[in-house]
Amino acid sequence: MAALVLLPIEVSDAGWLSDVFKSSAKPGKSPKHHSSPKHATSPKRATLAKRAALAKPAASSKPRNVRLAALGPVTLNPSALRPAASTCNPSKFRIVLDVGHTAESEGAMSARNVAEFVFNHRLAQRIEQKLKAEGFAETMLLLTEGKARRSLVKRVAAANDLQANLFLSIHHDSVPNKFLEEWEFEGKKSRFSDRFSGYSVFVSHGNPDFKTSLSFAELLGKEMKAQGLQYAEQYSQAIMGRHRRPLLNKQTGVYSYDELVVLRTTRMPAVLLEAGSIINRDEELKMDSPERRDMISSGVTAAVREFCDPRWAILGAL
Structure with missing residues (x-):
């Protein structure tokens, strides 16, 4: 972690993706996987052993929440999109739900002056409830305190210490300042x-x-689309300037953002979800509703189930 360098962010964009700053440090070496059994001498057996290790978390205490102290489209080979683990035990499959931003560094501000952190926390709690109800008892909510710059590396370190099988960071979207317009809501400028x-x-x-x-x-992305939701296409457009990102799949809305610290420095599979735009006045109202949180939670849960056991996509509950 001593080599991690956080690049300065322009003041005008401080509230936009401010909790997932870029890092100029070169990616470190991949962590060592669990040793393969002695008899797994062939490449095929070694691969099977690696997959089994991914689905088997380290011994842990009872499920708990974790709170930290302050401080153009690319064509993909379908075979590359298959989950690495063929099956897993949901009760032992450890998922870390990272609540984006902190109470002291709240992220973007919505069109009606509600902090992104509030949206992130509520949605992450609903996803946690849904996953645990579906048998993923090791699901953990990761809450970080303090200023964003000081808490960012801490949240990654906590996730790594938990030896999770999957890391999912929950956020809500805004736009670069150049796209913003002014209006008044309940007597306050916004x-x-x-x-x-x-x-x-x-x-x-x-x-x-x-x-x-x-x-x-x-x-x-597939399950979000199955819920009837549309992905944000603007990240692939030239008008986004330095915020433009490579679109990996134009069907599901998966983008590459290689410099995000919470994705690059975690030692387990990691994904960041921008659940929807809270700077868009109509979508903010939808994101604030229990119905939309249920839709997104159902999509996340379905994706985790299929990730844990691909047979879910065809057979449903086994």
């Missing part, structure tokens, strides 16, 4: 942009298990 809407999913090639990260990202 800013909005109704130009863009939709969810988006991000992965980093710097993650030591990018292939598995992409597998889950594809499942998540």
